[in-house]
Amino acid sequence: MLWSGVVVLLVSWVLQPVASVHSEDTLPEQTSVENADASDTLPELKTLDGHFPFDVPETLQQWESRAEKLRTRVAMATGLHPMLPRPPIEATIHSVVERDGFQIEKVYFESLPGHFVTGLLFRPAGENAERGLNAAGKRPAVLCPHGHGGRMMRNDAETMERLIANGDEMHLESGSHPKLARCATLARMGCVTFIFDMVGYADSVQLSYEFAHRRHATREEESVPAGSDPELFFSTPADARLQSILGLQTYNALRSFDFLASLDEVDPERLAVTGGSGGGTQTILLDALEPRIAASFPNGMVSTSMQGGCACENACLLRIGTGNVELAALMAPKPMGMTAADDWTIEMMSDGYPELKQLYSMMNQPENVLCESLVQFKHNYNYVTRRIMYGWMNEHLDLGLETPIVEIDFPAITDEEGAVWDEGHPAPTERGPKHEQSVLSWWNGESGQLLEDCLGQSATAKGFDQKIRPALATLFDLPMPETSGVSVKYSAPVEHDSGAMVVSGVVIDEARRREIPIRKWVAKSDSETSSAGTAIWIHSAAGESTDTPEWSDAFAAQLDRFNTIVVIDIAEMPTDADEGKQRTNPQPRRASAAFTYGYNRPLASTRCADVLAVVSAFQNPPGGVSLVAPEGSAAYALAAAAIAGPFLEDAVIDVSGFRFANLLHQDDEDFVPGMVKYGDVDALAAWRAPYALTIRDSGGKNWATTKAIYQARDASDQVRCQASQ
Incomplete structure (x- = not known):
């Protein structure tokens, strides 16, 4: 030879x-090479029920680098990289509802043109009117994402008897509205508090609850090319631009925070967020995206186990190589508290909390993170958990109240008292698919303008490096x-x-x-x-x-x-997978690409x-x-x-x-969520x-x-465009 x-x-x-x-x-x-190919057996796709440990970096410098990348990931996954416009909020506040020591007002505003956020604003009143005020006459504010069940969720008498007997709740009346009970007590403590509706709950009527939170099947009209106008949520065009229910809900939460922070009476240095379950997920994301938050209490979702079972808690890219504990750590070193319960958070005291404590200690603030073990209770934001949260907010919002802080009963809020829309304030009429089209068209247009200096003939090296390069590095993150x-x-x-x-x-x-x-x-x-x-x-x-x-x-x-x-x-x-396709997670009642690409890299990556x-x-x-x-x-x-x-x-x-x-379709072997938004092959x-x-x-x-960026880097002679052979 x-x-x-x-x-x-x-x-x-x-x-x-x-x-x-x-x-x-x-x-x-x-x-x-005999028996060498271990990849003959494919690893299982990761699901929301996997294990998501937090491996704390060895040095603070390593963590800061990691944290920057994670914040980019969260912003991209929510469709907010670059951040959508957040102009001053023009809110309508009406119809005072009075209770002993606090008052409630009804609020609605447009988070984006034609899309309304609704909620209830709680303020101190009566004997509590002077509480929380600083030397400038300003008081702290707490945003309350409510989680599944809705802000008006009410436990019936039989349920309340059981909860009181178990020690979950204390008062028959106020405890029947547990999500409003925390707002009322925070107001009595001296905090302005806003609880806003998640998409599809209570007065958020433009997209239905079933659509946003109980999606069972893909609609035929969603299967259109990724380059089409992003007409509907969950469609290929929407996922190709990272537009999701989670993203809309997160943007609504940020705009709700903007509303609360803009109130004349609010102290901009004492802003906090707390939510439970799905509201805990929103709290984690807000902590990652909003630097003005001074204290946080994300309850029921900081866990190395189940990461959130609803489409409103999942988005493409969000938890690839990370999980809720590490995402919550983006709050460090600012104060963050939570509890562990008899649910997916049950292992937090040994798997999750020690790592958070390690990170906070690395930052010389070990006292700024807290996880209390309440594993005798099922998944909850019950009275016992709320009492821990009240003490946390009292300490870190400088309220100076005597502890422990005990809830005082009040007559339950009726449906009429809690309704934002009435004859004088009619609900919006644009709903369903037509409203989806309006929201996504606005979203697409705004994102296009924000990326105008990054893509096409007007692309600059600065714009490309600040916005596109980090995005591409996240999409192809190995x-x-x-x-x-x-x-x-x-x-x-x-x-x-x-x-x-x-x-x-x-x-x-x-x-x-x-x-x-x-x-x-x-x-x-x-x-x-x-x-x-x-x-x-x-x-x-x-x-x-x-x-x-x-x-x-x-x-x-x-x-x-x-x-x-x-x-x-x-x-x-x-x-x-079938030829030309990539594997997807077959999870019942979860017809969303986010349950695959939120936890697993796309095949192209x-x-x-x-x-x-x-x-x-x-x-x-x-x-x-x-x-x-x-x-x-x-x-x-x-x-x-x-x-x-x-x-x-x-x-x-x-x-x-x-x-x-x-x-x-999202299962095409070449599909990469977000790639259309960030400039495609060019x-x-x-x-x-x-x-x-x-x-x-x-x-x-x-x-x-391509030509613009090569020219900007004085390398035009290094790129050649030829006809395919």
Whole structure:
């Protein structure tokens, strides 16, 4: 054979050092790949019922870097990166309802044009009117997201008797409205308190409760291309732009906070938030997004276990690689309290709270985090929990009241007293799908304006780096691994009909426990056109039966050019999805892509990481490494080329008309939530600037963002746009 210089050494179960792969442009020594592919058994998709531990970084600097990325993730997942406009609130406040020591007023305002937020405003009154005031005559304010059940949730007499007997509640009347009871007591303590309606509850009538919180099936009209106008929630266009019920609800919560903070009597230095269950989820997100919050009590959802079972608590991207405990930690070092109960928070005292305590101690504020064990009670925000919260707010809002603070009974709020809409204040008439279209059209337009300096011909390097680059890094959030974290195993080489030698193997990404099938080709040694470089060639087409399905005239030409080609056989990676699709979580009553992509990376992100692992394994050969991505791999090859940056001499990507905007469904193998919002393939190509890139495309697209960013980085000569071959 021509390969007398290649010594084949059989060493079973020994990982060949990666350095030896780089040493020469001949075939590597053989190591066994028998039973090596652990990825034949796919890991289960993560669900909201998984385990979400909080691994505290070793240093404060590491945490601060991590926290910045997490805040970007939360903002993106809620559709609020960049933040939507938050102009001054113009609220209508009407119809005072009086009780002993406090009063209630009814409130509504537009959080965005045509979409109304409703709720009840509680203020101190009577003998409590002077409580909470500082030297400037201002008082603290507490926002109360209510959680499932609604702000007007009322326990019947039989339930109340049981709750009182169990020690959950204290008063038959006021305790029957537990969510209003906390607002009333906070007002009696001297706090202005606002409890607003979650989407679909009480007076939030424009989108129904069943739609927002009890969604069972996908509507036929949701299955439209991702590039279509984002007409409906849960549709492909909406998920491609990260527009969700959770996002709308979070924006409503932020606007409710803006309303409360804008009141003349409110002290801007003493603003707090507390909610339970679904309201606890909203509190966690508000703490991450709103820096003015001075104290917080997210109850019933800070847990390493179940993360929130409703569509209003889940969004694409939100909990990939993280969970509620770590997201709650974004409040640190500011005061944050909670309790553990006989529910999914039951392990918090040993799994979650110690880690929060460790982080707060690292910040020299260990006293600013509290978790009380109330595991004798089921899931709740009951009287016992509320009493702990009152003490927490008393301490951290500087109320100076004697403790313990005990609730005082009051006559229950009637439905009429709690209703915001009446004859003088009629409810909005735009509802249902038409209202969805209005909300999403406004959302899309505002986001487009906010990204105007980042995308297209007017894109600037500053705008791109501030808004698009962090977004893309979040969508494809697995960086290129260190060479020490990858290794290669090979089988015996064989001679191809062309005279080239081929050896099969796997690249092992140890951090991900992932094995990527490869074939290394080495051309005849007498090739006169060889550049002695190495090309990494992505083979993504499935269905061929030959041992070397990548072989074609185009491949042969590249082999003559580079002498060595490492083929990544993406098509051979195992999957349990139908051809052309990616796996999704089949969870009953949860017809939302968020229950898959809120916990699991999209397939394109995983494939991008596979490419990066191979690039890492074959770094620094003579002549450098180039990436060649034929048609069918643009969704992840463009991102891999960008992340690899200077580790690639060149990247040649055949886009061939592919656009994320043309995808018809969220389970398409190339679907990446948010990718349409953040510039599609044009932005991914721009992300690689200033390094060499050749784009092959069809359809006459001008790649405006790519050209603008390459020009802004003085690298216009490094990008080439060609017609697909």
